[in-house]
Amino acid sequence: MCFSILVINIYGQKFYYGENGEKIYLKENKNLVLVKKDSKTLKSFGSNIKYELDDYLVIDKTTTTLKSLNENDSETYMLEAEDGTLQAETSTVIIKPKQNTSYKSILKLIETVYPVIEVDSLGSNGDIYFVRFNTENCIEISNAIWKTGLVVFSSPSFLMLEKTHNHLFYTQWALQNNGWTYSPSVPGIDIRAVEAWGISRGNNIKVAVIDDGVQLDHPDLQANIYMPANFAGGVSSGDGNPSAGNTHGTACAGIIAAVDNSIGMIGVAPDCKIIPIRDAYETSENSVRVTTSEIKVRALNYAWNTAKADVISCSWGGGSVDSAHGNELAKASTQGRGGKGCIIFFASGNDDEASIINPSTNANVLSIGAIGKCGQRVGTDACDYVGWGSNYGTGLALVAPGIDNITTNINSNYWSFGGTSAATPHVAGVAALVLSINPNLTKSEVVRILIDNARKLEGYTFNASGWNNEVGYGLVDAYASCLAATKLSISGNDYVCGEGLYSISNPLNLPVTSVSFSIINYSGMRPAMSQQSSISTRISSYEGQASQSFTLVARPRLSSGVYLEFTKQVYIESKLRYSGTWSQQTCLFYNVQHPAVSGTLSSTQSSYFLHQGCLATINFTNIEVGQPMRLSTYGAIPDYWNYNANTRTLLLRLPYGSGGIPYTFVSGPEGGCGERSITFFSVSNNGNLKNAIVEKKEVGIKEVKVYNLSGVLVYSNKQEMEKFNIYNTNLSNGVYIVVMNNGSEILTDKVLLKR
Structure with missing residues (x-):
């Protein structure tokens, strides 16, 4: 039995060009193969079908040997985008021609190789075209069209298996606010969780939810439950399940760690573990939390000392200061996590008052307030009409979304949950993401990361330490915090003189495969x-x-395929140039009469051409009197030279046969920005021009400099190589002098570049 595969074999990565010419890479998923769907393939592959589409099947190779395919048929692997979305090539390319360019003139250039079947335009302007070809090889065709230089963009049209995530995910504005899920709403007012998931999803981190219990068998929580406990009594199972009607703890747990399982919603840290600790129960009206000091202390001790929680989330508070509970908070904060300290969060309160509630006032915890969908403190946000407000004032650390948060509910349901009770688990989830990247961080280091990388919300004024009375240090930012936790950074000087080397510092030895x-x-x-x-x-x-x-x-690109981004401000200081005049007397040299020449030293030029055998005089005006001048080791020794430091005059004569050889003089501190250099070449042509490929395999080339015939340096490269090909530069046609340094000698050639 033989079944046709759709496209030719693909090896390694593929890329296509973005609108600005950047290469957009896709990688093969060699476990998934695309085949045409028909009655035979449906029957043949059966249980090996991972996805059944309208016209195609995606086959899981890990569960089949694909013996039903003819050996002469090539396999078409699915491609994966940077975010993991599965894609496959089609026969269509989408193009936008440049202004005053017709799509027909573009297609005419490629139609002999790629026959066109159909063209359709988009919109009344007709400036975007969908071009269908006779082969499902849209990446290759798209690249060919891009290289014509006649399009604004040329984009492959992929078959895409976009991730649906969980069916409630798109209502979770706190994770990714697009501005249209809820209205009114400001796009971008979210914790940037989706971006952070490319770096961390909370693996190997345990978050204790001390509350009124968690539904342990909720389909969106069950897989992440770890060591549940009950200290409140009143539940026959005694395992941390809530009493009938108690919904609070289940809601908080879902915000932190709802599983990414395509069932309902997603938690901030979907791969972390939840430790449900029941320390209270609510009255039938769900308005009063009933507990005792003893229960709270026992519950907290169980969290950090028995279950070994990394993060503790408490969406409750009020009442007088409880010293016993405060003492246990201090222990958890200093002794938890093997002495590194648990990170503890408490809700600031929902009373719209200018003071946060206890225990969020405790110095060992972070107090969390709530904002709405337009980025303002709840109670002042015109986007959200609610009858409560987020407490604020001294001690408030951070804010997070606290309105219309879809999360898990008891009885395996979901509901909209709000208040500082909802804001707090968002921040706890971010802390789990951070610790998953670097579990060796201390409590104070995690707190510093969260605070330093919080987003400063518009409309609020922050003091010199970055704090505001209503929103603390700002909106918690999962992505920025995760970036900081990687400890990746650009190493190199802030100030560069002439040139500098920059690289990625990776103290945690994260799996960085490459850096662009x-x-x-x-x-x-x-x-x-x-x-x-x-x-x-x-x-x-x-x-x-x-x-x-x-x-x-x-x-940096991680081994998972995720790209991170870091920036560094750099100031580059060009080396100083000489000012002054130069002249060369007339002379007869090897039966050649050279005329007198002269010129001015330019601030934009450091190389000059002289005749061989004639004495040249260079008068400098911007070098200190008495400062010596030296012959650079990067260059040859002239026939004669002498520098008078008092008159600032250099006398120089170039030898016979010196065409293309640099003669360089230097003054000032070696290697510093105060160092000046000037180079002289002979204008004489020594024989025929060389081939544009200069090869010195026996010694290796450590540095290449290319000058034009005006003495201007137009290209340099300090990357070690065996062969230099001037055609690999962006230089225009012409004659150039190539100067190479192999570490022990200077090699020069005059070359002709003619494309």
């Missing part, structure tokens, strides 16, 4: 950048380039 670097926010000429290794890059200024600041962007 880019430069943004620069003024004038863009600094030069050359990748040195998979995790480092070298940045340098061009000859005569003005000093400037810029932003260096690093995007």
Whole structure:
């Protein structure tokens, strides 16, 4: 029995070009194969079908050998996007031609290789076209169209198996606020949990929920339940399940750790474990929490000392200060987690008062307030009309979403949950994400990460320490906190003189496979950048380039395929140039009469051309009197030279046969920004021009510099290589001088670049 696979074999990663020319990578999932759906394939693969689509089947190779496929048929692997979405190629490419370019002229360039079947346009303007070809190879075709240079973009049209997550996920504005799930609402007012999941999902972290119990067999919680306990009594099972009608603890647990299982909703840290600890029960009206000091202390001790919780979430409070409970809080904060300290959160209260409630006033805990969907403290937010307000004032640490939070409910249901009771478990979940990345962080380090990376909400003024009376240090930010927890950073100097090396510092040895670097926010000429290794890059200024600041962007790629992003502000200082004049007398040298020449030393130029055999005089005006000048080791020794430090005059004569050889003089502190250099070349042509590929395999090339015939440095590269090909640069056609340094000698050639 033979079944056709849709596309040709794909090996390794594939990429296509984004609108700005960036490469967008997809990786193969070699466990999933796409086949055409018909009665034969349905029957043949049966239980091995992972997804049944309208026209195709996605087959799980881990459960079948695919023997029913003909050996001559090639397998079509599913592709995975950066966020894990499954995709497959189709026969359609979406293009937008550049202005005054017709789509027909573009397609004419490729139609002999890729025959077009159908073209359809989008919208009344007709500037976007859906082009269908006779082969399902849209990545290759899209790239071919992009390379014509005639399109704004050329995008493959993929078959996409987008993640549906959980059917209530799209109502969870706190995790990802798109602005339309609830109205009114401000897009982006959320804790950025979805972005954070690319870094951490809370694995191996335990969060204690001390409350009125948690439904242990809730389909969205059961898989994450760990060591439940009951200290409140009144439940026959005694295992932490709530009394009938008690919903509070189940709601809090869902916000923290509801399982990502496509059933209902998702918790902030969906892979962490919940320790349900029942320390109270609610009255039938669900308005009064009944407990004792003893029960609270026992419950707290069980959390940190017995169940070994990492994080403790308590969405309740009120009453007088309880010293015994406060003492246990101090123990949990200092002795928990093997002495690193538990991170403890309490709700600030829902009384709309300018004081937070106990125990959130305790110095060993973080008090959490609530904001609404427009980013304002609940009680003042015009987006949310509620009859309560989030407590604020001295001691308030952070805020989190506290309105219309869809979460788990008893009886395996779901409901909308609010208050500072809802805000608190959001922050507890973020703490779990942070600790999952680096479980060795101390309590104070976790607190500092959460506070330092909180988002400053618009409309509020923050003091010098970053705190505000109504929203504390701001809205908890899961993504920024997780980035900080990785301890990844760009290493390298803030101030660069001439050039500098930058790399990713990775003290936790996270699985970083590669790093891409880019430069943004620069003024004038863009600094030069050359990748040195998979995790480092070298940045340098061009000859005569003005000093400037810029932003260096690093995007480390984790082994999971997730990309992170870090930035660093860098100031680059170009090396100083000489000012003054130069002249060369006329002379007869090897039967060649050279005319007299002269010129001015330019602040934008550091290389000059002289005749061989004629004495040149260089008068400097911006070098200190008495400061010596030296011959650089990066260059050759001239036939004659002498520098008078008192008159600031250099006498120089280049030898016969010196065409293309650099003669460099330097003054000032070696390697510093105060160092100046000037280079001289002979204008004479020594024989024929060389091939544009310069090869020195026996010694290796450590540095390459390319000058144009005006003496301007137009290209440099300090990456070690065996062969230099000028065609691999962006230089235009012309004659250039290539100067190579192999560590022990200088190698030069004049080359002709003609594309």
